[in-house]
Structures are given as C-alpha cells and as structure tokens.
Amino acid sequence: MSRTPLLKVTELSKNFRGVQALYRVSFHVEKGELVGVIGPNGSGKTTLVNTITGFVKPNRGEVVYDDKDITGWKPQKVIRLGIARTFQMVKPFYKLPAYKNMIVPLYSPRLKKELGGRYGDLNEIALDCLEDVGFERDSFVAYKTASVLPQGYLKRLELAKAMVLRPDLIILDELFSGLSLAEVASIVPIIEKLRYAGIAIIMIEHRLKELFRIADRVMVLNYGRKIADGMAKEVMESREVKKAYLGTEAE
Amino acid sequence: MLLGTLIYGLITSATLALLSIGFNITFGISGVANFAYGALYVITGFGAWILCNMLGFPYPLAAMFAVLFSALFSALVYRFFLLRLRGMVLSEVIATFAMGLAILELFRYSGFIGSSYTLPVFFEGSLFIKGIYVDAQRLFVVGIAAGATLLLWLFTRHTRTGRAFRAISQNEFTAMTLGIDSDWTATLSMAFGAAYVSLAAIVILPLGTISPMAGYGILINALAVCIVGGLGSTGGVLIASLIIGYAQQFTESYVGTHWIMIVSLLAIFLVLCIRPSGLLGHQKELEERI
Amino acid sequence: MTLRKERIDRGIKVRSDDIFIVRSWREMIYFTAPRLLPIVLLFALVLITNEYWQRVLVQAAVFALLGMSWDLLANCGLISLGQALFFGVGAYISGSFNFYFGWSPLVTIPLATVLGGLLAALVLVPVFRLRGIYFSMVTLVLPLMMERIIEATAILGGTEGLTGLSSLPASWVELCIIFIPLWVCLFLLRRLIDSNYGVVIRAISDNDQSVINAGISLNLYKAQVVIIAGAIGAFCGAFMTHVYQFVGMPVFALDYSILPIASVIVGGAGNFAGAILGAYILVPLSELLRGIGGLRIVLYAIFLMVFVVALPEGIFHFLQRKYSQFERLVEVDK
Numbered sequence: 001m002s003r004t005p006l007l008k009v010t011e012l013s014k015n016f017r018g019v020q021a022l023y024r025v026s027f028h029v030e031k032g033e034l035v036g037v038i039g040p041n042g043s044g045k046t047t048l049v050n051t052i053t054g055f056v057k058p059n060r061g062e063v064v065y066d067d068k069d070i071t072g073w074k075p076q077k078v079i080r081l082g083i084a085r086t087f088q089m090v091k092p093f094y095k096l097p098a099y100k101n102m103i104v105p106l107y108s109p110r111l112k113k114e115l116g117g118r119y120g121d122l123n124e125i126a127l128d129c130l131e132d133v134g135f136e137r138d139s140f141v142a143y144k145t146a147s148v149l150p151q152g153y154l155k156r157l158e159l160a161k162a163m164v165l166r167p168d169l170i171i172l173d174e175l176f177s178g179l180s181l182a183e184v185a186s187i188v189p190i191i192e193k194l195r196y197a198g199i200a201i202i203m204i205e206h207r208l209k210e211l212f213r214i215a216d217r218v219m220v221l222n223y224g225r226k227i228a229d230g231m232a233k234e235v236m237e238s239r240e241v242k243k244a245y246l247g248t249e250a251e
Numbered sequence: 252m253l254l255g256t257l258i259y260g261l262i263t264s265a266t267l268a269l270l271s272i273g274f275n276i277t278f279g280i281s282g283v284a285n286f287a288y289g290a291l292y293v294i295t296g297f298g299a300w301i302l303c304n305m306l307g308f309p310y311p312l313a314a315m316f317a318v319l320f321s322a323l324f325s326a327l328v329y330r331f332f333l334l335r336l337r338g339m340v341l342s343e344v345i346a347t348f349a350m351g352l353a354i355l356e357l358f359r360y361s362g363f364i365g366s367s368y369t370l371p372v373f374f375e376g377s378l379f380i381k382g383i384y385v386d387a388q389r390l391f392v393v394g395i396a397a398g399a400t401l402l403l404w405l406f407t408r409h410t411r412t413g414r415a416f417r418a419i420s421q422n423e424f425t426a427m428t429l430g431i432d433s434d435w436t437a438t439l440s441m442a443f444g445a446a447y448v449s450l451a452a453i454v455i456l457p458l459g460t461i462s463p464m465a466g467y468g469i470l471i472n473a474l475a476v477c478i479v480g481g482l483g484s485t486g487g488v489l490i491a492s493l494i495i496g497y498a499q500q501f502t503e504s505y506v507g508t509h510w511i512m513i514v515s516l517l518a519i520f521l522v523l524c525i526r527p528s529g530l531l532g533h534q535k536e537l538e539e540r541i
Numbered sequence: 542m543t544l545r546k547e548r549i550d551r552g553i554k555v556r557s558d559d560i561f562i563v564r565s566w567r568e569m570i571y572f573t574a575p576r577l578l579p580i581v582l583l584f585a586l587v588l589i590t591n592e593y594w595q596r597v598l599v600q601a602a603v604f605a606l607l608g609m610s611w612d613l614l615a616n617c618g619l620i621s622l623g624q625a626l627f628f629g630v631g632a633y634i635s636g637s638f639n640f641y642f643g644w645s646p647l648v649t650i651p652l653a654t655v656l657g658g659l660l661a662a663l664v665l666v667p668v669f670r671l672r673g674i675y676f677s678m679v680t681l682v683l684p685l686m687m688e689r690i691i692e693a694t695a696i697l698g699g700t701e702g703l704t705g706l707s708s709l710p711a712s713w714v715e716l717c718i719i720f721i722p723l724w725v726c727l728f729l730l731r732r733l734i735d736s737n738y739g740v741v742i743r744a745i746s747d748n749d750q751s752v753i754n755a756g757i758s759l760n761l762y763k764a765q766v767v768i769i770a771g772a773i774g775a776f777c778g779a780f781m782t783h784v785y786q787f788v789g790m791p792v793f794a795l796d797y798s799i800l801p802i803a804s805v806i807v808g809g810a811g812n813f814a815g816a817i818l819g820a821y822i823l824v825p826l827s828e829l830l831r832g833i834g835g836l837r838i839v840l841y842a843i844f845l846m847v848f849v850v851a852l853p854e855g856i857f858h859f860l861q862r863k864y865s866q867f868e869r870l871v872e873v874d875k
Contacts, residue, residue, distance in 0.1 A: 075753050091754070095743070103737045104755050107737070108757055
C-alpha cells in the first residue's frame with residue numbers, strides 16, 4: 001500500500017540575485033524516516049531548509065507537507081503545522097537563562113493546539129525538556145545564562161527548542177558541527193529516540209561517518225542540484241558524488 | 252504659473268539635494284547618526300556672518316573659514332565626546348539631537364534673531380527666463396548642488412576613503428580586519444557631512460536671513476529626502492529631492508503654504524510603510540530571516 | 542601582582558533574597574526600604590509642598606508614566622521617538638468627547654485610554670514587520686504630521702484648540718488619578734516583564750528569528766505591547782487635558798517625546814523604576830532652571846548629552862549595583 005509521503009518537494013528552485021542556490025530539487029520524506037542531506041559548502045543545503053520552512057520564498061517549485069501545499073507560506077504558519085528546524089548558527093536568547101529560553105517555544109500556538117489548554121508549570125516543563133536533551137539536573141546548568149554556555153550545550157538547547165514543539169518533521173541544520181566526538185555520541189541517542197517516536201528527521205551534516213550510522217537515506221546536493229539520493233553506501237560509491245567532494249577523479 | 256512652478260520646483264529640489272547630501276554621508280553611508288545637522292547649518296551661517304561683519308573678512312574667505320570650522324568642530328566633538336557611543340544608534344541620536352538643541356537655543360537666547368543677520372550673495376542680479384525672474388544666486392545653488400552630488404558619487408565609488416565609509420556601515424568588524432580604522436573613518440565622515448551642510452549654508456542662506464529656527468526644518472527635510480531616496484544612495488537623494496521638491500512646490504503654488512511640511516512628513520510615512528529602504532536604498536528592510 | 546576588580550553580592554542581599562528574610566528585621570528593612578521609601582517620600586512631598594510644586598510633581602508623574610510606556614516598548618525592541626503621539630491622541634479623544642458631547646472627565650479619561658491604545662496599535666501595525674529603526678522613524682514623524690494636519694485642516698479646534706473643558710472634581714481627585722496609576726503601573730509592568738509573557742516580549746527584542754522559529758506571531762505580541770504602551774500614553778494625555786482644561790496642537794509637541802526618553806536614559810532603562818527616577822530628577826530640575834529663561838533648554842540639553850555619554854546605563858542600575866554588590870580587587874589567578 002503506497003502512502004503519500006509526509007513531505008514532498010518538487011522542482012524547488014531559488015535564485016539569489018544571480019546566484020542559483022537551488023535548481024529543480026525534488027525529493028520526499030516518509031513518516032518516521034531519517035534522511036541525511038549532504039554536499040560541499042555552498043551547495044544549497046541551508047537554502048533548502050529555508051525554502052521548505054518558509055524563511056525564504058522559492059522562485060519555482062512546490063512544497064507539499066501532509067497533503068497541504070505550503071509553498072511560500074510564512075515560517076510561523078509552517079511551524080504551526082508541525083515542522084520544526086534548528087539553525088546552523090545557533091540562535092539562543094543569550095540574555096536569558098537556558099531554561100527560560102524554552103519558555104518561548106512553550107508559548108507557541110502549536111502547543112496550544114496539540115495540548116489544548118493549560119499544561120502545567122512552564123518552568124518545570126522547561127527543565128524537564130532540558131533534562132531530556134542532556135542538561136544534567138544536579139549541575140544546575142539549566143539555570144545558567146545562555147551567553148556563558150559552551151557550544152555543546154547550546155546545540156542541545158537548540159534541539160530542545162525544536163523538540164518541545166512536538167513536530168512531525170524536524171530539520172536539523174548541521175547539529176553536529178563544532179562538537180567533539182563525545183558530545184556527538186551523547187546527542188545521537190536523543191535523535192534515535194525521536195525516530196522511535198515516529199518523527200521524521202532531515203539532517204544536514206558534514207560529519208558523514210556519524211550521519212551514515214543513523215540515516216535511512218542520504219541525498220547529495222552540489223551547486224544547488226540534487227546529484228544522488230539513496231542508501232548511504234551506494235551514494236558514496238557514486239562517481240559524481242566523489243567528484244563533488246574530492247574534485248576530479250584520481251587516475 | 253505652471254512655468255514658474257516648474258522652474259522653482261527645480262530650484263527647491265536642488266536646494267533639498269544640497270541640504271541632504273551631508274546627512275546621507277554620515278547617517279546613510281557611514282551609519283553615524285548626526286542629528287545636530289540643522290545646528291551645524293546655522294553655526295556656519297552665524298560663523299560666516301561674525302567673520303564678515305565683526306572682523307571684516309571678505310565674504311569668500313569668511314565662508315571658507317566657516318566651512319572649515321564647522322567640519323573641524325564636528326570632527327573634534329565626535330572624536331573626543333561622542334565616540335564612546337559608537338554603535339549605539341539611539342544614544343547617538345539623542346546625544347547629537349541634544350547638542351543641536353543646545354546650540355540652536357543658545358543662539359536664540361543670545362539674541363541672534365532678526366533681519367540684520369544676512370549673508371551676501373555670490374552672484375547679484377537675476378535672469379529673465381521666459382517671463383519668470385530667477386535670481387542668479389538660485390541658479391548658482393542648482394549648479395553647486397549638481398556639482399556636489401557628482402563629487403559625492405565619485406568619492407564613494409572611486410576613492411579609498413569613500414569606500415571605507417561604506418564599509419564601516421555594512422560590516423564594521425570585517426572592515427576593521429581589512430585595515431580600515433573604523434573610529435577614524437567615522438570621525439572623517441562626520442567632518443565630511445558637516446562640510447557639505449556648511450557648503451549648503453553659505454550658498455543658500457544669502458537668499459534669506461539666518462534664523463536658529465530654520466535648524467529644525469533642515470533636519471526634517473534632510474531626513475525626508477534620505478528616507479524617501481534610500482539611506483546611503485546618492486542616486487536616491489537625487490530622485491527623492493526632485494520628487495519632494497516638486498511636490499512641495501506644487502503644494503505651495505496650488506494648495507497652500509501650510510501643507511508644505513505635511514508633504515515631507517507624509518512622504519516619510521508612506522515610504523516607511525510601503526518600501527522602507529527607500530526608492531534606491533539597499534538597506535535591510537526586514538529582519539534577517541536566514 | 543596583577544589585580545582585577547571583582548563584584549560580589551552583598552551578604553545581606555543574598556540573605557534577603559530568600560524566604561528566610563523574615564527571621565531578621567535588618568534584612569526585611571533592607572528589602573522593603575528601597576521599595577517603600579519612594580512611595581512614602583512622594584506622598585509626603587505632595588502633601589507638604591505648595592500648589593506650584595504640587596503641579597510640578599504631577600507633571601513629573603505624567604512624564605514618568607510616559608517613560609514607563611517607552612520602556613515597555615523598548616523591552617520589545619520597539620524604540621519609540623514619538624511618545625507624543627500617544628499623549629496627543631489621548632488628549633484629543635478625551636478633550637473632544639468632553640467638548641462636543643459634554644461627557645465628564647471621569648468618563649472621557651478611561652475612554653481615551655482604551656481608544657488611544659487601540660488607535661495607536663492600528664496606526665503602527667504597518668511598520669511592525671520592519672526593522673526596529675523604521676518603527677522609530679515613523680513614531681518620530683507621526684506627531685509632527687498630526688500637528689501640521691490639525692493646523693492645515695483646522696479640525697478639532699485647529700490652531701486655537703478646544704478651550705473651556707471641564708476640570709476634575711477636586712484637587713485631591715486629581716492627585717489620586719495620577720499617583721495611584723503611577724505606582725500601579727510600576728508594579729504591574731514589573732510583574733509583566735518578569736513573567737513568562739515578559740520573557741517572550743524580551744525575546745522578540747533579543748532575537749526575533751528564534752521567536753518566529755517557535756511559530757509565534759511577532760505582530761500579535763508587538764500589537765499587544767503597543768496597545769498597552771499606547772493606552773498608558775493616552776491616559777497621560779487625557780489626564781493633562783482635564784488638568785489644563787485645554788487641548789490643542791501643543792499636545793503633539795516634541796517635549797512629550799523627548800523628555801520621557803531622557804528620563805529613562807538618566808534613570809536607567811529596562812526596569813521601569815528608572816523612568817520614575819529620571820522624571821523626578823529632570824522635571825524639577827527644569828523648573829528650578831526656569832529662572833534663567835531661554836538658557837534653560839541649553840543647560841538641559843547639555844545635561845542630557847553629558848549623561849548619555851558618561852553614564853549610559855542610567856542612575857538606577859548604578860544605584861542598584863551599589864546597593865546589592867560590593868567591589869574589591871583580587872589577584873588574578875595564574
């Protein structure tokens with residue numbers, strides 16, 4: 001029985017004043033899948049996220065989510081529908097403590113719809129959410145102002161802010177960048193937990209080893225075009241992908 | 252009536268352009284708020300008057316000194332006083348506005364009001380164009396305005412300092428890594444802006460009297476032109492001055508003098524609601540979304 | 542031996558931050574004194590001074606409220622250069638209803654407060670989606686425009702304005718109407734900004750992209766803030782209309798835009814109490830300088846300029862810091 005995919009992107013194109021950031025990119029994501037998006041720097045990965053989630057309007061193409069055409073929708077509307085994203089450069093509320101950072105997504109109309117009505121003390125929920133992503137309770141790190149937290153915690157905070165929205169699709173833009181192997185290893189179980197909960201995940205990554213361990217499928221972008229889409233192993237065997245990453249083929 | 256309106260519209264536009272260029276340099280191009288702009292205009296006027304009438308300097312010399320003084324004054328005040336507010340636009344606006352206020356009110360208090368405060372014109376007489384009398388000095392204003400705009404355009408495009416002006420407002424940090432001394436550049440841009448408004452003063456003031464009250468109107472008009480045209484765009488200043496200048500002239504001729512200021516203010520409001528970066532501006536209108 | 546300056550909370554501050562404050566009178570006084578003292582002081586001053594200085598204190602309260610309204614907008618990232626807009630709109634609404642329909646001030650003032658807030662939000666909605674600086678420019682321009690429009694179209698009394706409006710029932714009523722809202726506003730606004738709702742508001746000013754990323758509509762929250770701030774400003778305008786029994790073009794004057802900002806800058810932004818402190822320094826100062834005539838504005842402007850440059854954080858933060866922390870020099874750890 002064929003199901004309609006959760007997210008279906010068709011011929012998405014975006015041109016920034018002469019720079020073709022995306023050219024006719026089409027792909028789809030099923031419910032509960034973890035799809036990796038890789039490609040050299042400047043290949044359009046972040047633009048892809050921005051156009052899907054509405055931060056940038058595409059020039060051509062279509063984005064259909066849950067059978068709804070959301071092409072060109074404003075980001076607030078897209079997120080209320082159930083897509084969440086993180087930013088490549090983390091954007092916490094630096095002046096606030098970490099757990100207060102969570103208050104903002106907790107005020108999201110999406111949660112009002114999902115949970116309906118009062119859902120308890122927001123401060124407690126915030127602390128619980130942070131604990132789920134690895135802010136140890138007994139070290140009181142959740143009470144620290146975001147401006148003093150190291151990158152590992154900020155990335156986790158960013159992830160928590162997306163998770164708490166109870167999305168059906170999460171798009172993670174280079175979550176692992178700037179993290180040590182140990183930090184990555186501690187975040188992977190959280191992502192796996194999301195998958196088992198049935199949440200679809202799109203992960204833009206440069207750290208291929210870690211990504212391939214958890215991804216179902218991998219898509220490769222180069223200069224705004226999709227050049228491969230499939231199982232991790234076969235994608236990496238592809239000649240075009242090798243050329244994109246390594247330059248012209250060695251003799 | 253129509254021909255007169257058209258001709259004087261051009262003159263009004265040229266005057267506006269000349270007045271606004273200096274503001275555009277500091278606020279639009281370099282990102283330094285100088286809301287004491289109107290005060291500098293008046294300082295130059297009175298400075299030249301004092302040199303002329305109380306110290307007996309010949310007018311061209313007095314004018315030149317007044318311009319230099321104004322430029323030096325703003326540069327020094329900025330360097331030793333306002334520099335601490337670098338980057339905090341609101342504080343800059345308030346501090347410079349307060350400074351302008353203090354200067355203008357000081358002049359008013361000291362009694363510098365009256366019809367005796369005039370400056371001599373550079374060109375006497377008037378021309379007779381198709382039945383309309385036009386003062387030679389007014390045509391001089393148009394000429395100077397055109398020259399000044401051209402000079403500014405060349406300066407920001409083709410000289411190192413001019414490009415430095417643009418750099419520090421686009422991305423100060425990067426500019427500094429390229430060896431541009433941001434503080435010195437900002438001080439310089441203050442001086443340039445002041446020089447331009449002083450130039451405008453010595454050319455335009457001979458057409459009337461020097462009045463401290465004019466200082467406020469100058470600031471509003473300059474703000475209007477820069478916003479409508481787009482902060483930082485020389486071409487924008489040109490086009491906006493033409494639009495606002497003619498709008499003001501037609502309003503004066505066919506509607507009534509009371510409405511002139513409303514034209515400027517309405518222009519600002521409409522532009523900000525519809526296309527806030529102005530006609531030719533490249534400023535970021537919306538918050539950065541990506 | 543290299544030294545660095547270290548700031549540590551005072552012992553008494555730490556002890557009085559918790560429930561255990563109740564175990565000692567000293568700590569309770571430390572906590573309540575700075576909060577009660579201004580209220581009591583102002584109350585006493587109002588009672589013992591003559592009518593002239595009472596008017597001054599009332600005026601200072603009006604500017605303090607305008608300053609708090611500005612502070613609220615600033616907390617949301619909206620820097621208003623035109624508080625006079627709210628003030629003027631409130632003044633004209635209450636003045637008009639009193640002049641044309643004869644309604645009592647006790648009706649027109651609340652009416653103007655509510656309508657003023659809504660009207661302000663309506664007018665400013667088009668600029669919400671833009672960068673902060675454009676909001677500032679629009680607020681700068683709108684009061685000037687209102688002034689010119691009233692002058693040119695001669696509506697609502699034109700250049701002469703509306704005179705002979707009803708005054709407030711009694712002088713003690715006048716004092717109550719202004720001073721009770723002053724402290725109530727302070728209390729409520731502080732609670733608002735500390736609450737979780739306030740977190741969202743401050744987040745909009747800190748990093749509005751993340752707020753959008755949470756699916757929150759910025760315009761909705763900005764509109765709410767403008768309605769509240771506009772209502773406060775309109776209240777001030779409506780009140781003053783009935784104190785002077787007159788409303789005219791001067792209600793849109795630059796003074797009503799600049800002085801609140803100056804109060805907040807002198808007093809300290811971000812916490813509403815600074816607005817009150819600043820207003821009660823600047824307004825009496827302005828009155829004291831009245832003797833020197835035109836020079837007054839000059840000295841005033843110089844005072845403002847020096848303050849902005851020398852102590853940008855404002856007096857309140859400085860005092861707060863001194864009150865709750867002490868400094869000492871310590872050796873830098875190797």
